[in-house]
Structures are given as C-alpha cells and as structure tokens.
Amino acid sequence: MDDSLWNELRDFTREEIGRPLFGKDPELTPSTRVNYDLGIDGDDAIEFIEKLFDRFNVANVETFPVNRYFSGEGIDSLALLRAIPALFRLMRTGTRLQTKRSLSLGMLLDAMRAHRWDTEAIERRHAMESRD
Template sequence: MRNITWEELEAWVRKENGARPKKALTRATELNKDLDVTGDDAVDFMQHFFDAFSIDHGDYSFDRYFVAEGFSPVELILLLVSKKKRASYDRPPVTLGMLYQAALDGRWDCTRLESLLHP
C-alpha cells in the first residue's frame, strides 16, 4: 500500500474537476452522476488521475465505465423504444472511493475496485 491520504485525493479531484469547496466529496461520490465527468472529459480526467498518482492502468477500460460522446437521431429513438438498447448504456459507476483505493494500490483492478460498490 502506498501512502496517499484521502485529503490529497480530494484536493486533486477538486482542482481537476473544479468542484466547489462547499460540495461534499465522499468515497461514494460518483464521477458521472455527482461530478458530471462524462465523455471526453472522463477520458481526460482518468488519464490525469493515472498520471498524477502513478497508477498502472491494469484492466481499466473506458468503455467499461463510461459512454462515449455523441448520439445519432436513430440511436436516440432506439433508446426510447428498446429496453435492450437502454441496458447497453448501463455502466458501473466510478466512485471516489474506487479512485482512492486504486491510488493506494498503485493499480486499477476492476474486480477489487467494483467490490467496493457492494460491501
């Protein structure tokens, strides 16, 4: 385990994301839902995270956690009428707790990190 504090991670997230000082950030805070880190912003955020904390990408895959930007009109209609299509957009969230654990471990391990979602 590496010696990184929660406060260091929180300060980095606030700087990288521009989160207001009064916004509560917890281990359950989700990048997508709570901090609006999506699409191309998510690509940049995660790459900066891996670089800033010297984390091995391990089995991390953008597509596992985030949906790429851009919609076609046909796809939008399919989302409205197809339960299967909507389900294809479901992704496990990336939480600050997952980022913190990856920073401590020095490696992204999907199984280990996603187990934090359901303790």
C-alpha cells in the same frame, strides 16, 4: 476522514471539475460517483482518469475499462432514443437512469493505494461495501 491520500484525491477532483456556475461545490466523499454525481463523461472522463493515474502513479491506465463507466463523446442516436424514457423518469421521480456502472471516488482511492487498477478486485470490494 483524516487520510492524506483521500485529501489529495479530493483536492485533485475539485481542481479538475472546477467551480460550478450556480450553487455550491458538490460534497466529495468516497461514495461520490464520478460519472453520475459529478457528471464527468466522454472525453472529459478519459482526461480525468489519465491525469489521476499519472499524478498518483497508478499503473494499468491502458486496461482501465472506460466504456464500462463512461459514455462516448458526441451524439449516439440509439442512446438518444434510450434517453427519452430516462428524461421522463427524471421529471417524474427526480432520479437519473443509470446506463453505466458507477465509478466512485472510493474506487479510485483503492487504485491509488494499490498503485494499480484492478477492475474485478475493486468492483468486488465496493459491491460488498454497498451491501453493508
């Protein structure tokens, strides 16, 4: 993909996630999920979104639905109980149970291009793309 805005988003994301202790850098594509593929969650997710909106002049950070995509910080005993079956599923199938909606880099790229976050429009567009 030869798109300067995409390249800026990719570079920003690499800068924010840092280098992994083991293994290679994750491949970043528009379909890379910030929460599930990159493991950004809790306070780190809030900081990531705020920095991204600030750096790329995206309006409406105050209306960004953090809880829609990310879990909170700390230990939630109910979430811990739900995690037990998810752990068994991960061990059995190698796939994570998704408890929140996915937030892809492509969705953030759309917001950067529009200079605003619009949950409904962005999710609708990406839901149609995932069916193609």
